[in-house]
Structure formats: structure tokens, C-alpha cells
Amino acid sequence: MQKYLPFRDYFAPRTQEEALQLVREQGPAGRVLAGGTDLLIAMREKGLHAECLINIKRIADLGGIGSLPDGGLRIGATTTLYEVETSAAVRRASSVLSEAAGTIGSVQIRNLGTIGGNVANASPAADTTPALLVLDAEMEILSASGTRIVAAERFFTGPGKTVMEQGEILAAIRIPPSAPGTRTAYIKFGPRQAMDIAVVGVAVALKLDGDGSCRDARVALGAVAPTPMRARRAEVALIGAIDERSVEKAAEEACGEAKPISDVRASGSYRRHLVGILLKRAVKLALAREHAAA
Amino acid sequence: MVKKREIAVSVNGARYAIEVRINDTLLDVLRDGLGLTGTKEGCAAGDCGACTVLLGGKAVNACLVLAVEADGAGVMTVEGLAQGEELDPVQQGFVQEGAVQCGFCTPGMLMSAKGLLRENPCPTETEVRRAIAGNLCRCTGYVRIVRAIMSASASAVSGHDLRGER
Structure with missing residues (x-):
């Protein structure tokens, strides 16, 4: 028998107005339910307390x-x-x-x-x-x-x-609409190919000119800081002609920008190492892709 | 005092109006309320897939859905697969390929397979593996399970052809 979910009330509002009124009335005792794959587990296993769940999926x-x-x-x-x-x-x-x-x-x-x-x-x-x-x-x-x-x-x-x-x-x-010539990729690293939390995640978006040089770049890192973060120095390093040297430089910068902690999934230094590896892979993957958006 | 609500659900085609506690999961209600114990409880945390059912035609973990969330929806459990004595093609595939060992993961595997084949009647092996990535088999009989689902997809197609020929 699974552990009992300790909340006392449940609402399934049909309109935004009703939902807003409920979150106001319930205050911190109320939690918005928008799927439950994290919330119910947090309540069951991690002691998260909520008096009342407000399911917004019916709006x-x-x-x-x-x-x-x-x-x-x-x-x-x-x-x-x-x-x-x-x-x-x-x-x-x-x-x-x-x-x-x-x-x-x-x-x-x-x-x-x-x-x-x-x-x-x-x-x-x-x-x-x-x-x-x-x-x-x-x-x-x-x-x-x-x-x-x-x-x-x-x-x-x-x-x-x-x-x-x-x-x-x-x-x-x-x-927002993406500029023509934008190529993107996301690479997640974890010990398993599914059902796993990212040890490190790296997303890139490269805006390429007709000659293949990079006009603008975005690099974002997951699981290496208290919040997902942009790696701005890595982005700057990618602008211009993209070659082995510029990608290497970007990887180095991203490693320096990451602020990883050590936990059960990986040590901080391993995460930092992964940032560089994954950034290089993500850039390579993005460049190999056709731009799909018009 | 635990609050209760009446919900209307269709389970395997039968309509029910049942009173549930607001903090019951769909899994609780299927097993304890309706006596449909084919759906198993493994981890109760969305990791093992033993409780997989179709909700609105989509494979979900019944341990992560509140029964009240299913109000107005259609649910299909492993008990709803066979039509009388006639097994569903996914069940037939599991029998043919010997894809069952201890059997605890089987209902969830079948429902994940069913969910996949509803949307993608002719999946590749990679797509099959991806579809059951959330179902653990601790007897590690994955090879035969994948083969069973592949054969079910093929048999669904040939079965259709046969009916057409008659």
C-alpha cells in the first residue's frame, strides 16, 4: 500500500479566474497541481506539505x-x-x-x-x-x-x-520566432538513456550566416548551478568562424562558467569536465543539422 | 475527516459513478475500489511502470494520478485488452514469444505496448524500446518483450489483411 497523500482538499477549477481566486484564498497552504509527477512524489516521499491541491489541467x-x-x-x-x-x-x-x-x-x-x-x-x-x-x-x-x-x-x-x-x-x-539559419541541439548526460535526471545538460542555438560563420550564439547549461544558466563567455567564443579552435575555446569558457556542486549523481569536478565535452558535442550536432524553421 | 468526491469514469468500456477519497490514486481505486488487480503496484513513485494504464488513450503511471483527476475520463487496464476469449495482439505476442517470466511487470508492459501501437502501429525496434523505457522487468526478459511487441505490430497488420480477404 502506497503512503497516503496528506492533503485535505482538492479543487479542479475550470477557468483562470477561479484558479486565481483559489490560489489567493489558499495562500501558501495551496499547491498548484499541473501533472503531479514531481508534486505527488514530493508529498509522498519527501515530506512536502500541502493542505490543498489546485488542479489547473482542466482550464x-x-x-x-x-x-x-x-x-x-x-x-x-x-x-x-x-x-x-x-x-x-x-x-x-x-x-x-x-x-x-x-x-x-x-x-x-x-x-x-x-x-x-x-x-x-x-x-x-x-x-x-x-x-x-x-x-x-x-x-x-x-x-x-x-x-x-x-x-x-x-x-x-x-x-x-x-x-x-x-x-x-x-x-x-x-x-519568439527564431532567425533563419538557426541550428540547435540539447544533450543530456546521465548513466541511463531514460528515466534519469541529468548529470549535466547542455543546450546550444547557433545563428549562422550564409557563409556558415556564427552571427549569434546561445549556450545554456543545466544541473551545474542553482538555476539553469547561460554561459555567456562560451557564446562569445563561438561567434565568427566556427572551427576546432573556437569550439575548444568555448568549451573551456563554459567549464569555467559552470558552478557545479558534488552530490549523489556526480562530483563537481566531473560535472565541470562534462560541460566541456557536452558543449563540443552539442555544437557539432547542431552544425550537422538542417535548419527546419522558415 | 478525509474528503470524498463522486467521480464518473469509464473503465474498460464500463461506466462507473464511484465515491473516492480525494487523496486516493487512480491505482488505489482500480485495485481496491473496482477489484481490478491486474494493474500492479511496484515502486509507487513513477519509476517502475508496473501500474501503467491508458488514461484517455495515453499510457500513464496510475500511481501518479489522483482518482479525482480521472473524473470524466476513459481508463483501460490490462483486463480490458482481451475481447472475451480472444487475446489482444499484444497479449498474443507475449504468449508466442514467451515474454513472461515472473509476470509482475507484464500488465504494465502490455499497456505501454498498447499505448505505443495505438499511435504507431508499425514501430521500429528503437521506438519499441523507447516506449517501454519506463517499465522495469527485473527478470530482465527485455529481448523477448521487445520481440513480442514487434510481432504484435506485425500481427496487427496481417490480422487486418486477413479480415479484409475474407
């Missing part, structure tokens, strides 16, 4: 994948990781996000877990978040006073911590 406005007026993509917070992985629209516009989502857990987990849950949970080792950083994604946060938009890079403030305040709900993730 139509918080789900689905749509386009924005600027040609970007709006992914509703309750879109499952499996949908993010397999959606033709996401694959076309931001394949690195599909790629990252596809590395999470198992099919069963991806059918339950949501992109909003993965982001709001703010695990330093989350797989979608480095991808969101290289895509310059923005978080759409809802409260009684309206919607505010926060850049992905400023959204995370620590392990399990974000800029979201009491009474707010993550409504969607916005992904």
Missing part, C-alpha cells in the same frame, strides 16, 4: 499550442511534455525544446507531466529549461492584476525557486 486557456502575432509560439502551461516532444509546430519552430522534453522520464511520465510544471518546479537539473534559455523564451505569469512577462533567464532564482509570487500562476511559455 482550457492554460493548455494547447498556438501562435503569437509576431510568429512566435505560445505553449500553454498544461501542455504535456509528450505533446511538446511530438507536436509538429514545436518541432518546426523550436526543435531543441522537443528534443529536451523527449529526454525526460518515460512515456508515462511525459504523458502526465507538463511543460509548466517542469518550469515552475524549477529543478536546477530540469531538461526543458536550458532549451528555453537558448530560445530566449518568456514566461507568461498570471495574477489577479493581469499578465506579466518574464524572460526565462530571469525567471529562476534558486533550486525550486522562481520569481513567481503568492497568488500567481504560470500560464504559458512564449517562444
Whole structure:
């Protein structure tokens, strides 16, 4: 018999207004349920206390994948990781996000877990978040006073911590249209090929000119700092002609920028070593890909 | 006092209106409430896949779904695979290939396979392996399980052809 889930009340609001009212009324005792693959386990095994669960999966406005007026993509917070992985629209516009989502857990987990849950949970080792950083994604946060938009890079403030305040709900993730010639890749390293948490995750986005030189670069690292982080010195090193030397330099810079800890999964020094290796692999993989987005 | 709610669910095609505790999982209700003990509880943490069922046609871990979340949804468990005496192609595949050892992972494996074949009737071996990545078999009979699912996909196609010919 599994351990009893210790919460006392459950709500499944149908509208954003109802959900906002519930999170206001419940205050810190209430937790938003947007999939449950982390939340229920945290309650069952890690002593996370919540008096009340507010399931936001039934709110139509918080789900689905749509386009924005600027040609970007709006992914509703309750879109499952499996949908993010397999959606033709996401694959076309931001394949690195599909790629990252596809590395999470198992099919069963991806059918339950949501992109909003993965982001709001703010695990330093989350797989979608480095991808969101290289895509310059923005978080759409809802409260009684309206919607505010926060850049992905400023959204995370620590392990399990974000800029979201009491009474707010993550409504969607916005992904701006990517420039023509953009190539991306996400590589996750873990001892197993599935059902594992990243020891290190590296996402890259390279904007290439017609002659193949790199006009702009984004490098983001997961599981090597309290939050997912951009490696800006590595990005600078990648600009211009991309050759063995520039990639080597970028790898060195990224190793220096990472701030890994040692834990049960890996030592800090091993993680730092991996950052360099994975960055080189990710750049190589991205360059080998055709740019799909128009 | 644990709060209760009435939920409406369709399980293996049969409709139920049942009262559940708000903190029951779907797994609790299937096994203890409806007596459908084919779905197993292994780790109760989403790691082993023994509790895999189809919820709205998608493979999920029943230990990570609250019963109240399933309100209004359709659930398929391993008991819903066979039609009377006729085994589902995935079950037939497991029998033919001898893909069962102790049997504890089998219901979850079957449901993951079913979930895959619903969306992708002719998967590659890589796709099959990816589909059961969340199902642990501690007898380590994976080779035969993969073979069984591959044969089920082929037999689904040939079975269809046969019916067409008749």
C-alpha cells in the first residue's frame, strides 16, 4: 500500500479566474497541481506539505499550442511534455525544446507531466529549461492584476525557486520566432538513456550566416548551478568562424562558467569536465543539422 | 475527516459513478475500489511502470494520478485488452514469444505496448524500446518483450489483411 497523500482538499477549477481566486484564498497552504509527477512524489516521499491541491489541467486557456502575432509560439502551461516532444509546430519552430522534453522520464511520465510544471518546479537539473534559455523564451505569469512577462533567464532564482509570487500562476511559455539559419541541439548526460535526471545538460542555438560563420550564439547549461544558466563567455567564443579552435575555446569558457556542486549523481569536478565535452558535442550536432524553421 | 468526491469514469468500456477519497490514486481505486488487480503496484513513485494504464488513450503511471483527476475520463487496464476469449495482439505476442517470466511487470508492459501501437502501429525496434523505457522487468526478459511487441505490430497488420480477404 502506497503512503497516503496528506492533503485535505482538492479543487479542479475550470477557468483562470477561479484558479486565481483559489490560489489567493489558499495562500501558501495551496499547491498548484499541473501533472503531479514531481508534486505527488514530493508529498509522498519527501515530506512536502500541502493542505490543498489546485488542479489547473482542466482550464482550457492554460493548455494547447498556438501562435503569437509576431510568429512566435505560445505553449500553454498544461501542455504535456509528450505533446511538446511530438507536436509538429514545436518541432518546426523550436526543435531543441522537443528534443529536451523527449529526454525526460518515460512515456508515462511525459504523458502526465507538463511543460509548466517542469518550469515552475524549477529543478536546477530540469531538461526543458536550458532549451528555453537558448530560445530566449518568456514566461507568461498570471495574477489577479493581469499578465506579466518574464524572460526565462530571469525567471529562476534558486533550486525550486522562481520569481513567481503568492497568488500567481504560470500560464504559458512564449517562444519568439527564431532567425533563419538557426541550428540547435540539447544533450543530456546521465548513466541511463531514460528515466534519469541529468548529470549535466547542455543546450546550444547557433545563428549562422550564409557563409556558415556564427552571427549569434546561445549556450545554456543545466544541473551545474542553482538555476539553469547561460554561459555567456562560451557564446562569445563561438561567434565568427566556427572551427576546432573556437569550439575548444568555448568549451573551456563554459567549464569555467559552470558552478557545479558534488552530490549523489556526480562530483563537481566531473560535472565541470562534462560541460566541456557536452558543449563540443552539442555544437557539432547542431552544425550537422538542417535548419527546419522558415 | 478525509474528503470524498463522486467521480464518473469509464473503465474498460464500463461506466462507473464511484465515491473516492480525494487523496486516493487512480491505482488505489482500480485495485481496491473496482477489484481490478491486474494493474500492479511496484515502486509507487513513477519509476517502475508496473501500474501503467491508458488514461484517455495515453499510457500513464496510475500511481501518479489522483482518482479525482480521472473524473470524466476513459481508463483501460490490462483486463480490458482481451475481447472475451480472444487475446489482444499484444497479449498474443507475449504468449508466442514467451515474454513472461515472473509476470509482475507484464500488465504494465502490455499497456505501454498498447499505448505505443495505438499511435504507431508499425514501430521500429528503437521506438519499441523507447516506449517501454519506463517499465522495469527485473527478470530482465527485455529481448523477448521487445520481440513480442514487434510481432504484435506485425500481427496487427496481417490480422487486418486477413479480415479484409475474407
